[in-house]
Amino acid sequence: xxxxxxxxxxxxxxxxxxxxxxxxxxxxxxxxxxxxxxxxxxxxxxxxxxxxxxxxxxxxxxxxxxxxxxxxxxxxxxxxxxxxxxxxxxxxxxxxxxxxxxxxxxxxxxxxxxxxxxxxxxxxxxxxxxxxxxxxxxxxxxxxxxxxxxxxxxxxxxxx
Numbered sequence: 001x002x003x004x005x006x007x008x009x010x011x012x013x014x015x016x017x018x019x020x021x022x023x024x025x026x027x028x029x030x031x032x033x034x035x036x037x038x039x040x041x042x043x044x045x046x047x048x049x050x051x052x053x054x055x056x057x058x059x060x061x062x063x064x065x066x067x068x069x070x071x072x073x074x075x076x077x078x079x080x081x082x083x084x085x086x087x088x089x090x091x092x093x094x095x096x097x098x099x100x101x102x103x104x105x106x107x108x109x110x111x112x113x114x115x116x117x118x119x120x121x122x123x124x125x126x127x128x129x130x131x132x133x134x135x136x137x138x139x140x141x142x143x144x145x146x147x148x149x150x151x152x153x154x155x156x157x158x159x160x
Contacts, residue, residue, distance in 0.1 A: 003128065003141055006120045011149050016044060025059050026073070028081050055146045058141075060094045065134070079105040087148060089141045090133050098127055098139045 001019075004012045006152070015137040018040045020033060029032050037055055044053050059077060064070040074090070083090045096104035099119070104110045114120070 002115060003121045004145065007142060008145060008149060009156050011145075015152075016048075019160070028057060028059070028077055032062045040087060052152055054152065055084070056144060056148060057081060057086060058095075059088060059090060061092045061133075063093060087144050089144045091141075092133045092136055093137045095139075097137045099123065101137060 001012070011014065020036045020040060022028060022030070022033055034146070040053075041053055044051060057077065061074055062070040064074045077088055080086075095101070096102065096107065096110060099114060100110060113141045125142065127137060128138050128139050129142045133140045
């Protein structure tokens with residue numbers, strides 16, 4: 001959320017963002033997760049009949065280049081999201097690698113410090129703007145968010 005608020009504050013303030021936690025990354029296509037997504041969409045559409053929604057997954061790649069299980073996972077998620085018209089944000093290898101530049105042994109404390117110290121302001125935008133992240137410590141988060149926001153704006157203008 002810090003990234004969305006920092007780079008797209010107007011969007012964050014004027015749009016409903018509903019996080020749905022997977023529990024673990026391999027739950028991306030789990031029935032519980034799918035049902036929570038459907039429920040969130042239904043609630044949103046009831047409140048905003050003409051509103052448009054987007055589903056965006058935020059996931060770590062782990063060792064996808066070296067590990068065949070992680071590589072298969074990345075391909076499976078890409079296919080699943082394509083079939084469901086969802087978007088996927090990747091963090092190579094883990095989210096803390098992208099934002100902190102290192103592995104975290106205390107993710108909760110690091111996340112709190114990241115927010116408190118406003119460390120998002122010091123992040124190199126290039127690390128967050130890789131359209132096809134394969135390099136260590138990069139993500140496509142800004143690329144995907146830009147696409148989602150532009151799509152939303154285009155569709156709203158066309159509906160008017």
